[in-house]
Amino acid sequence: MRKLTIIGGGFAGLTAAITAAEAGVKVTVHEAHRTPGGRARTAEGPYLTNEGPHALYDGGPHWTWLKQRGLIGAPAPLPVSEALRFRFHRGGALRRTPPLGMLRQSLRGAEQAPVDLDFRSWATGLVGERAADAAAAYVGVATFHHDPGALSARFVQERLHRTAALPPEARYVRGGWGELIERMIARAWETGVRIETSSRVESLADLPLGEGPVVVATALPAAARLLGDPSLTWESGRTVLFDLALRTRKGDPFVISDLDAPGWIERFTAQDPSLAPAGEQLIQAQLPIGPDESKADGVAHAERLLDLGFPGWRERTVWRRESVSQGRTGAVDRPGTTWRDRPAVERGDGVYLVGDQVAAPGVLAEVAFTSAVEAVSLALRTGRGVPRTERGVPRKGLDLKHA
Known part of the structure; x- marks a missing residue:
């Protein structure tokens, strides 16, 4: 050829x-x-800003390929102090740790999960309904889907295992x-x-x-x-993309992962301050929405999480942008596929x-x-x-x- x-x-x-x-x-x-x-x-x-939250997972084949060719560039490392500001929304409050059952579930490899059964049913039999629901919501970060628990257990478990890995697989490209x-x-x-x-x-x-x-x-x-x-x-996901620039305030969280319903808010200037002007911080969020929900529903979800984790965020806002991404977030596999x-x-x-x-x-x-x-x-x-x-x-x- x-x-x-x-x-x-x-x-x-x-x-x-x-x-x-x-x-x-x-x-x-x-x-x-x-x-x-x-x-x-x-x-x-x-x-x-990228079109929604973006990260490279260093456990994937593309990481080695890009690194061998010098295409990743200088890394944007996350300071330990920022990593400790990871928060989980559960039961209406922000917590520092997820349910223990969710952590146990994340340790299982994808090969242990069935293809023909939905994730929620399979995980509930292993760790209980509460932990299974939390795990399904958490994995919304890698599915952009409003109901990951209804997807194939094999598909969801692979993403749960990868996104909850320690040390974390997620790596960030400096400058976007x-x-x-x-x-x-x-x-x-x-x-x-x-x-x-x-x-x-x-x-x-x-x-x-x-x-x-x-x-x-x-x-x-x-x-x-x-x-x-x-x-x-x-099939693909449907999610609200919410971008926000705030005046910097010490103590803001790095991530808020909603375990009550899929939703993810991340402060990207925590690892790369160059993404926003000095004295400001850039936040990118994705809030999956169902077929009967609107952009306003996703935005309201984001604002509820911001109210909990980013005090005074409305007064500190200097720029914001909202959009809906449909069919542009990768494939999702239903049970049996x-x-x-x-x-x-x-x-x-x-x-x-x-x-x-x-x-x-x-x-x-x-x-x-x-x-x-x-x-x-x-x-x-x-x-x-x-x-x-x-x-x-x-x-x-x-x-x-x-x-």
């Missing part, structure tokens, strides 16, 4: 581009926006994830990748002749439209699908990374694409869903 085309310049697309270019392939990336990055972009301005993306772009250029921005591809038939296999690295709904395949769907049941990476006819809602293992961004590396591996193994005249029009009898 001499050429590869990638549609989408987010984390998954850039991972695929670098992986292929390092193998000697000539790569072209088409990015619809004026800058690459996707959901890994960091906002411009005085408050360097935009810095990581800038380093990935530079690495792509160094390896010869051509990145075309403001280049929206509406159909595979629009691509030039002889550009090799195609990796579609867009959100799943966009991929379904591009490939003309409505079967490309999978695993990551293998999601839309396949290999679509047939030299087309590959990558992102955080496809058939690849991992937690959050790890799914995007793993699928990108897998797509390039499959394309290299095949060694050729499909002639341009066949692209965009599935061959008679070809079932893209099962290809």
